[in-house]
């Protein structure tokens with residue numbers, strides 16, 4: 001891994017920040033993105049390592065293009081990109097418990113952040129991932145995005161946006177297999193993880 005260049009998108013906290021911590025000692029160069037302001041933890045890590053921080057609100061395609069342009073000025077290739085962006089609750093947006101709580105603009109927000117951001121990234125990453133070595137584009141999805149597994153209902157927007165993420169990236173994987181054959185496109189379910197996203201829903205969880 002020490003010759004590998006890595007990009008973690010959505011690295012400010014939670015699972016993305018965890019990946020950055022794990023990957024830093026094993027990689028040649030690590031790039032990490034934050035939405036609007038780097039968290040103190042991420043900034044401190046960047047101050048004492050080869051980590052480079054880039055602003056990237058994933059709902060703004062221009063910021064994706066600009067961030068990747070900065071990377072391309074410095075390295076020819078990326079070996080691993082992990083998309084860790086996602087939200088379940090954000091300000092007034094809480095996961096819907098019933099049809100009565102469906103609001104179109106909130107559904108759109110789930111799709112914008114949880115699904116469309118990843119495929120926009122896939123759209124612009126090909127020049128950095130297409131090379132003679134193996135590369136991986138991994139997106140953190142969620143088991144609740146499984147249609148077959150949906151036995152309990154609720155969380156319309158989050159579930160649907162993760163199902164859409166799965167289909168968008170499955171389709172991107174097929175296109176990558178032609179355009180960038182050494183790239184593996186993967187979707188991963190992390191399991192319930194102790195982060196801000198899951199904090200309000202941890203009642204009844206075993207501590208470990």
Ligand SMILES: NC(=O)c1ccc[n+]([C@@H]2O[C@H](COP(=O)([O-])OP(=O)(O)OC[C@H]3O[C@@H](n4cnc5c(N)ncnc54)[C@H](OP(=O)(O)O)[C@@H]3O)[C@@H](O)[C@H]2O)c1
Nearest residue numbers: 010012014015035057058085086140142192193195197198
């Ligand atoms: N935690 C779990 O139990 C669990 C379970 C299944 C799946 N997941 C998935 O795992 C992934 C990571 O979640 P997490 O648990 O680490 O949550 P988290 O701690 O809340 O982190 C979410 C990350 O997404 C970023 N983000 C949100 N909106 C963004 C936007 N518009 N543009 C750019 N970045 C944005 C946040 O950046 P800022 O800090 O800059 O806002 C933050 O870095 C998500 O896709 C989530 O759906 C988590």
